[in-house]
Structure formats: C-alpha cells, structure tokens
Amino acid sequence: MKLSLVVPCYNEEDNVELFYEEVRKCFQGKIDEYELIFVNDGSKDNTRKKLKQIYLNSGKQHVKVIGFSRNFGKEAAIYAGLQQAEGEYTTVIDADLQQRPEVVLQMVQVLDENEDYDCVAAFQEKRSEGRLLTFFKNVFYKIINKVADTEFISGASDFRTFRANMRSAILSMSEYHRFSKGIFSWVGFETKFIPYVAEKRNAGTTKWSFKKLFKYGMDGIISFSVAPLKLATWAGTICAELALLYMVIIFLQKIFFGIDVPGHATVVTLILFIGGVQLFFLGILGEYISKMYIQEKKRPIYITRETFGIEKPREESENQ
Secondary structure (H helix, E strand, O other), rough: EEEEEEEEEEEEOOOOOHHHHHHHHHOOOOOOOOEEEEEEEEOOOOOOHHHHHHHHHHHOOOEEEEOOOOOOOOOHHHHHHHOOOOOOOOOOOOOOOOHHHHHHHHHHHHHOOOOOOOEEEEEEEOOOOOOOOOOHHHHHHHHHHHHHHOOOOOOEEEEEEEEEEHHHHHHHHOOOOOOOHHHHHOOOOOOEEEOOOOOOOOOOOOOHHHHHHHHHHHHHHHHHHOHHHHHHHHHHHHHHHHHHHHHHHHHHHHHHOOOOOOOOOHHHHOOOHHHHHHHHHHHHHHHHHHHHHHHOOOOOOOOEEEOOOOOOOOOOHHHH
C-alpha cells in the first residue's frame, strides 16, 4: 500500500462524496495503491449514510469507514485513522476540500525524491480568516513557542504526509488529551514545510468557533508546557516583594514624616488583589490536575460503533 489518507468527518454530509470523487480523479494514473480512511466522529447529519454508500459504490476497495459511538473530537478521529492506516505514507486531510488532494501529490513527490525527509507539512502563507482571528492565532504561536520545548510553525495545520516510522511514533503517544500539532513536533523527524492555499469550503460551515479555538489553544499550552505553573512562583515572588516594599514605605512615612496612613482601603484592595492572583493560579493548577485525573482513569480515546472495510477492528483496550 502506497498511501493512506485519514479523513476526520463531523457533519460533512455535503462534502464526503465530492471529496471521494476528487481524490479518485486526482490520483488516477498517479497513485494506484491507496486507501481512504473516513472517521465519522459522531456526526448528527447524514454523514454516516453517505460514507456507507461511498464504501459500497467503491466496490469495497480503497475505502475504510470507522464510526464513533458519539463525538469524541477531531484529535480522537485522527488517532483512530492512524491506527488503521497501512500505507507506506500517511496523510491527514480534512473532508471539506479546503485542503486539496493535488497538494497531497506534491507531498508524496517530495518524500519519493528525498529519503532524508520523514514528513511534509503544508502551511498557509496567507490566511483567509478575518484580521482579528489571524491576530489571535499569531499571538498563540508566539506564546507557545516561548513557553514550550518544541517548535510550532505558524500556519501549519494537521495537513501533512509522513512515513510509517513517524506514524508509529505518533501512535506510541496514547495520551487521552491529544494536541496533534504538538505531537507532530514533539516526535521530531525531518520535516519539510511547503506553502499551500486553503480553498473555500465546498459546503457547510467551520466547526471551529473562537471559543473552541481558544480552548484548543489553551489545551495545547498546558499539554506541552509547564510554564503556567512556573508563572505562579514568579507571581508569588513579585507580590511578596511588592508587599515588602510597600511595608517599608509605610514605615518610613509613619516614623520619619509623621504621616497618618489610613489602611482600610489599602488592606481591602491588597486582599482582593492577592486573593484574585491565588484563585487564578489555583485554576491553572486545577487544569493540570484535571487532565491527570482523566488520564489516570485510562478511558479509551474513542469507542467504535461500527466499521466498514475493516476486517479486524482495533480493540477499545488498545486506545487507552
């Protein structure tokens, strides 16, 4: 098998059939040995029916379908697809046709012609989002590159093609809270970044609201950095030094200048400020502890409801 395409799907009923046809036409005469692994991430529309029809219409060739029991998220869908991939190369690609199969051919060509590269990742030189969203994304990459031990390339998404050795390394990281951008960077391997232009969605709307993107970004920082915990130490030190300095100022005002220092408003303000700082960092600590708590439960990353074209589905125990 030359190539495996892992395609996470959530409410993509208007896209999956056209995506399949576009891949089939694009690969015809160029790549014959390939497989499409569609992962239905608990869609609430007719995505399941459309995927089953694609599987049947394909003559049960080139197509595998994994159906989750509910929505477990794109990260779980990527992991499930990688588990079933059998290709020499593996590509992670979205079903909305913003990421074109023609770019996949470019990635495959790079790997074919350069044995030194283990992965080819596509990044957007020019973003199509609004200025505000682009600004926050750029700020996120600046922050995470400051606090994390691994490097994150701005504009690089999950859209990439990599060899089987890198796929095995990614699957060895079976953590419950997954952040693929960080995992791709953390496992290392020689990666070439190529620019691409994200097309408009064929149909439907994006599943990523600003709130979800913010939460996803925070999960990434917490998953790949302990800097927020260290920040608590620095904040405590600074508050203690400021309190000591203020105490010295009050002492000098009282002893040498005879200034009466009413303390009610000052004390209340300081208590509220320090209490707020403490609660803020307790919240950060709670985020880390909650992830440890859920990870320790060893729940499966996903639960499979049904599969098509997969003779031996992975056992749920392997997802822990």
